[in-house]
Every structure is written in structure tokens, then in C-alpha cells.
Amino acid sequence: MNKTIILKSRPKGTPQLSDFEFVDEKMPEVMQGELLLKTIFVSVDPYLRGRMSDADSYVPPFELNKPISSGIVAEVVESKNENFKKGDFVSDRLEWKEYQISTGEGLQKIDPSIQPLSLYLGVIGMTGMTAYMGLTQIGKPKAGETIVVSGAAGAVGSTVGQIGKILGCRVVGIAGTDEKTEILKSKFGFDEAINYNTTKDMKKAIADASPQGVDIYYDNVGGSISDAVHRNLNQFGRIVVCGAISTYNATEMPMGPRVEGFLIKKSALMQGFIVSDFSDKFSEGAKQLGQWLKEGKLTYEETVVEGFDSIPQAFIDLFTGKNKGKMIVKV
Amino acid sequence: MNKTIILKSRPKGTPQLSDFEFVDEKMPEVMQGELLLKTIFVSVDPYLRGRMSDADSYVPPFELNKPISSGIVAEVVESKNENFKKGDFVSDRLEWKEYQISTGEGLQKIDPSIQPLSLYLGVIGMTGMTAYMGLTQIGKPKAGETIVVSGAAGAVGSTVGQIGKILGCRVVGIAGTDEKTEILKSKFGFDEAINYNTTKDMKKAIADASPQGVDIYYDNVGGSISDAVHRNLNQFGRIVVCGAISTYNATEMPMGPRVEGFLIKKSALMQGFIVSDFSDKFSEGAKQLGQWLKEGKLTYEETVVEGFDSIPQAFIDLFTGKNKGKMIVKV
Numbered sequence: 001m002n003k004t005i006i007l008k009s010r011p012k013g014t015p016q017l018s019d020f021e022f023v024d025e026k027m028p029e030v031m032q033g034e035l036l037l038k039t040i041f042v043s044v045d046p047y048l049r050g051r052m053s054d055a056d057s058y059v060p061p062f063e064l065n066k067p068i069s070s071g072i073v074a075e076v077v078e079s080k081n082e083n084f085k086k087g088d089f090v091s092d093r094l095e096w097k098e099y100q101i102s103t104g105e106g107l108q109k110i111d112p113s114i115q116p117l118s119l120y121l122g123v124i125g126m127t128g129m130t131a132y133m134g135l136t137q138i139g140k141p142k143a144g145e146t147i148v149v150s151g152a153a154g155a156v157g158s159t160v161g162q163i164g165k166i167l168g169c170r171v172v173g174i175a176g177t178d179e180k181t182e183i184l185k186s187k188f189g190f191d192e193a194i195n196y197n198t199t200k201d202m203k204k205a206i207a208d209a210s211p212q213g214v215d216i217y218y219d220n221v222g223g224s225i226s227d228a229v230h231r232n233l234n235q236f237g238r239i240v241v242c243g244a245i246s247t248y249n250a251t252e253m254p255m256g257p258r259v260e261g262f263l264i265k266k267s268a269l270m271q272g273f274i275v276s277d278f279s280d281k282f283s284e285g286a287k288q289l290g291q292w293l294k295e296g297k298l299t300y301e302e303t304v305v306e307g308f309d310s311i312p313q314a315f316i317d318l319f320t321g322k323n324k325g326k327m328i329v330k331v
Numbered sequence: 332m333n334k335t336i337i338l339k340s341r342p343k344g345t346p347q348l349s350d351f352e353f354v355d356e357k358m359p360e361v362m363q364g365e366l367l368l369k370t371i372f373v374s375v376d377p378y379l380r381g382r383m384s385d386a387d388s389y390v391p392p393f394e395l396n397k398p399i400s401s402g403i404v405a406e407v408v409e410s411k412n413e414n415f416k417k418g419d420f421v422s423d424r425l426e427w428k429e430y431q432i433s434t435g436e437g438l439q440k441i442d443p444s445i446q447p448l449s450l451y452l453g454v455i456g457m458t459g460m461t462a463y464m465g466l467t468q469i470g471k472p473k474a475g476e477t478i479v480v481s482g483a484a485g486a487v488g489s490t491v492g493q494i495g496k497i498l499g500c501r502v503v504g505i506a507g508t509d510e511k512t513e514i515l516k517s518k519f520g521f522d523e524a525i526n527y528n529t530t531k532d533m534k535k536a537i538a539d540a541s542p543q544g545v546d547i548y549y550d551n552v553g554g555s556i557s558d559a560v561h562r563n564l565n566q567f568g569r570i571v572v573c574g575a576i577s578t579y580n581a582t583e584m585p586m587g588p589r590v591e592g593f594l595i596k597k598s599a600l601m602q603g604f605i606v607s608d609f610s611d612k613f614s615e616g617a618k619q620l621g622q623w624l625k626e627g628k629l630t631y632e633e634t635v636v637e638g639f640d641s642i643p644q645a646f647i648d649l650f651t652g653k654n655k656g657k658m659i660v661k662v
Binding site: 050219222223226236241242243244247253254255256257258259260261262263264265266267268269270271272273274277 | 381550553554557567572573574575578584585586587588589590591592593594595596597598599600601602603604605608
């Protein structure tokens with residue numbers, strides 16, 4: 001039998017295990033032109049929360065009682081498609097199933113000499129690309145500028161900080177535990193890191209960590225942390241709005257200080273994006289990220305949870321910050 | 332004697348007449364190299380409210396017990412400066428005085444064949460430039476797109492709408508009286524106009540007026556009107572944050588729906604500015620605005636109040652929308 005995870009109900013607030021259901025499907029048969037994929041690594045990401053709601057969004061919502069999908073690394077275990085052979089490894093947005101059929105369309109073949117293969121879901125996959133595109137295309141950092149990153153110990157945030165350092169900027173990270181802020185400085189090279197859970201006056205803490213003010217704010221969290229960063233923004237500051245995890249589980253419209261006033265006062269910019277907005281620059285980005293990884297300039301952190309059955313809980317744990325860096329399930 | 336208006340106290344909430352004081356100064360003496368200016372037209376503008384507070388802003392606040400300044404058209408009535416002669420007309424940021432001394436520095440000589448001279452404070456002055464720069468440099472309209480303008484019957488808003496039409500866009504204006512919405516359509520060529528004071532469901536009204544959604548929102552007001560426009564924004568929408576008059580008199584931090592969510596969902600941009608951010612493009616802008624005016628493509632509305640003593644009240648009246656188009660005091 002072939003285990004599959006379907007969306008049983010649309011989460012209200014924080015997702016619950018009961019929003020997911022495991023069903024056993026019959027093992028699929030491989031037809032001519034198709035191949036059978038065995039799931040190896042599954043990426044669980046905050047943005048999936050949005051697709052579990054039926055609100056208007058940039059991608060259609062997941063359908064109820066249908067499998068959920070996310071970034072997956074899989075092994076070809078049987079092939080009736082001339083472009084793929086048994087033992088190939090591929091990456092794509094795929095369904096939360098132990099095994100699945102593919103026509104090969106959209107599959108990216110990956111080089112198994114780069115290990116672990118979960119990197120293709122992380123620092124050299126969409127995660128790294130999200131960091132790279134948001135920072136370079138919207139933030140447009142200049143050497144000597146100060147970048148503040150929220151959700152800095154997350155997969156995207158820790159990569160943003162490293163790219164900022166490579167580009168000659170001062171980088172300040174915000175995260176939720178002392179263990180995370182320690183890693184930001186010792187492992188990822190952030191100049192300063194702030195634990196928002198133990199800091200009373202965030203506005204002052206950000207000011208202290210950013211003596212020249214904040215030129216770029218790469219925002220993964222939204223909410224009151226962002227309010228504090230906004231107040232430290234420099235003239236012509238740029239706010240890269242990548243995520244708002246603090247509000248993803250909100251059941252009412254999240255309210256906060258209106259931004260128009262400081263945007264005018266500071267001639268500042270605030271821009272949202274999803275990584276595919278910059279798909280015309282993906283090959284450039286992949287080349288650059290791969291090169292930095294090889295040169296040892298880019299490191300990463302993964303939280304790897306074992307077992308197909310752990311996928312829903314691993315996803316839920318994102319919202320309480322249980323992960324350090326990229327959250328991956330190894331099947 | 333020479334009447335001068337000083338800032339007596341920093342307004343709390345809506346400015347009051349008692350925040351201003353008229354003082355009589357001695358008529359100034361013209362020294363070698365100087366000239367004496369007689370004030371002809373005074374521009375009163377919402378942004379001056381910001382300078383009356385001592386909050387952090389892009390320009391230093393007005394000093395207490397010192398004259399207020401704004402855009403002024405003046406006549407040279409005496410000159411000991413070889414670059415100016417009696418009878419010349421000039422424009423600059425000048426003080427609220429009947430007469431004042433200038434060294435000539437910064438004064439822009441203006442062509443008196445263009446009448447009324449108040450146009451140099453309006454459609455071919457900083458007002459027109461603000462409309463032009465915000466729309467073209469941030470909004471970047473493409474023919475066929477839909478532009479929504481708030482504060483549309485104001486000096487900047489009515490010019491934005493006309494430029495939008497010249498550039499081939501659909502233009503929807505939002506204003507506060509039926510008289511204003513009528514003028515938007517009949518005089519300024521807006522495709523649709525919405526009276527926010529008589530419209531219950533602004534979100535729906537904007538949707539109805541914008542069948543293709545909103546590509547550009549040129550925002551002069553902020554607040555709940557803007558919330559309704561934001562909800563109609565298209566993918567890759569651009570919000571030009573020019574003003575937030577609805578919040579200028581707020582005594583507490585104005586709160587509203589957080590914007591990060593829709594900025595991400597729509598890959599949208601929100602950017603504040605002041606016109607001087609684009610000073611390197613002023614000569615291009617002035618040329619274009621002047622040409623459109625000559626070609627009859629750009630019209631304007633002025634509310635002209637008579638008398639130097641009327642300046643404070645004319646300024647206060649901006650916040651209740653008593654003006655149609657540019658608010659000018661003719662001295």
C-alpha cells in the first residue's frame with residue numbers, strides 16, 4: 001500500500017493534526033512514458049499554510065480530501081520514460097505520498113554528488129533562491145548598508161544574512177531563542193542577533209544593533225517585530241516582504257500601525273513577492289548560490305525529522321519555531 | 332508695517348486659528364545685493380501640517396514663534412541685485428510675510444505671460460511635479476491599466492488623473508462630495524468617480540468602477556479609504572504613497588489592517604516619496620507639464636481665497652476638504 005496525506009479540513013488558526021488524514025492508496029501502475037518516484041525528502045514550509053485556506057491568494061488553495069504538495073526530492077525507482085532511468089534523483093513540487101507516478105514533466109534532475117540531497121530543497125533550492133531574489137532584486141543592497149532580517153534563524157533568513165555579509169553589509173538578525181541568536185552569530189556570521197522573546201524594547205535593541213540605522217529590512221514574520229524595525233528605517237529604506245508567519249494563523253484581520261506615514265517620511269519602499277516573480281533570473285541565481293556553496297561562503301542549518309508519518313507534525317512545528325533553518329522530513 | 336504669520340503653538344489634532352499669530356514687523360531695508368519681494372500668491376498644502384509637529388520627519392519642523400513658509404509667488408518691488416529687476420515675478424519657498432528680503436538665491440524667475448501666476452504653485456509647479464513624478468516614477472503606468480486616485484479632487488489628485496488619461500489608462504477618482512465627483516468626470520476626464528461620504532461599501536464600489544482590478548493606487552489620503560482600494564489591487568499592483576491627510580491630525584498612532592499579507596499575495600509594491608526625491612528629473616517634468624498645459628491636455632481647478640489674513644483659515648480648511656483643487660491665497 002502507498003501512504004498519502006490529504007487535507008481533511010481547512011485549519012482554523014494554528015493547524016492541528018486532525019486537519020490532515022493518512023489514507024492508504026493502491027500502489028500505482030507505471031504506464032508507457034511514465035516513471036515511479038519514491039519520496040526521499042519532503043520540504044515543509046510556512047507558505048503552505050496559505051494554500052490550506054481558501055482565501056484569495058497567488059496560488060490556488062489545496063483541495064479538500066486531496067493530497068497536499070510541496071517541494072520534494074525523489075528517486076526514480078521504475079521508468080518507462082526514456083529521459084529518466086532507475087536510480088536518477090529528481091526534485092519538483094510533488095504530492096505527499098510515499099510513491100507517485102510522474103510523466104517527467106517539470107522534474108528537475110539533480111546531481112547526487114552534492115550531499116545531502118535535501119540541499120536541493122534548501123540553500124541551493126527554492127529557499128536559497130527566495131533569499132537571493134528578495135534581497136538582490138528588491139532590497140538592492142550596497143556595501144556598507146545595514147540589513148535587518150526577521151525569522152533570521154529560518155531557512156530563508158539565515159541565507160539572507162549570509163548573502164548580505166558576502167555583499168559587504170552589516171547584518172542584524174532577529175530570532176526567538178538564545179540558541180538561535182548564538183547560531184546566527186557563530187555559524188552564519190551575523191554581526192548582531194536579537195532574541196525577541198527576551199528583549200523588552202525591540203525598537204531600542206534594533207537601534208543599538210544598527211548604529212547607522214536600517215537600510216534594508218528582510219521581513220519573514222510581520223507583526224509587532226516588524227513594527228519595531230520599521231521605526232528604525234533609514235531614508236530610502238527598503239522593506240522586502242517575504243513572509244508574515246506571525247499572522248498566517250490569524251482568524252481575524254491582523255491590525256497594526258498604519259505604514260503610510262513612515263513610508264512618506266522616509267521615502268521608503270515596501271514590496272511583497274514570491275520567488276517565481278523572478279523566474280527569469282533563476283539560472284543566474286542557481287549559478288551564484290552553487291558557486292558560493294562550493295567556495296564555502298554559504299552554510300546552512302537543517303532540522304531533519306524522520307519518517308513519512310511525521311510530515312504533518314513537522315509542518316505544525318514551524319509555527320512554534322521548533323526548527324532551526326530548513327525543516328525537512330526524511331522519509 | 333509688515334504683517335507676518337508665526338507658529339504660536341504646535342497643533343494638537345486639527346490645527347486651530349489660535350496655533351497661529353499675526354505679528355507686525357518693521358518694513359525691512361534692502362541692502363546691496365538684496366531685493367524686496369511682495370507676496371502675491373501663497374500656497375497652502377496638507378504637508379505643512381507635518382512641519383508644524385516636532386516629530387521626526389523628512390524636513391525639519393517649523394520653529395515655534397518663527398514665520399511659517401510655503402510655496403509663494405512674489406513680485407520684485409525693489410532690487411539692489413543685478414540679476415533681478417523691479418517688476419520681475421519669482422517663485423520659491425518663502426515666508427508667510429507681506430514683504431520679505433531675498434538674496435536672490437533659490438528664486439525661480441517665472442514668465443508672467445502664463446496666467447494666472449498661481450499656476451506656478453499648482454499644475455506647473457510643485458503640485459504638478461508631485462503628481463507627475465509619483466505616477467511615472469513609482470506607478471509606472473502602462474496604457475490600458477487602471478489607476479485609482481484618492482483625494483482625487485485635490486490639486487495633486489486631479490493632475491494625477493489627467494496624466495493617467497493622457498497615458499492611456501482607465502482612471503477612477505475618490506472624493507468626498509457629489510460636486511467634486513461631478514467635476515472629476517466632467518472637467519478632469521476621470522472615467523469613474525466615487526463619493527466616499529455617500530458610499531456604504533467602498534470595496535465593492537471600487538471593484539465596480541474597476542472591472543479589470545486596480546493596477547496603480549495613487550494615495551493622497553490613507554486610512555479606511557485606502558484599505559478598500561488595497562483589497563482591489565491586482566497582481567503586481569503599485570501603491571504610490573503621496574499623502575495620508577486622513578491621519579495628519581491624529582493624536583495617537585493610526586491603526587489599520589496590516590499590509591504585509593496582501594503585499595505578498597499580490598507581489599505588490601508600496602512606496603512613499605516626496606517630490607524632491609526626483610529633483611534630477613524636474614527639468615524633464617517641467618517641460619512635459621508645460622507642453623501638456625499648452626496643448627490643452629491639462630486643466631486645473633483652484634480655490635482662491637482673498638487676503639493675507641485668510642492664510643491660516645485657508646490652511647485649516649484643507650482638512651475638511653473645503654478646497655476644490657489647489658488651495659491658494661491671493662494676497
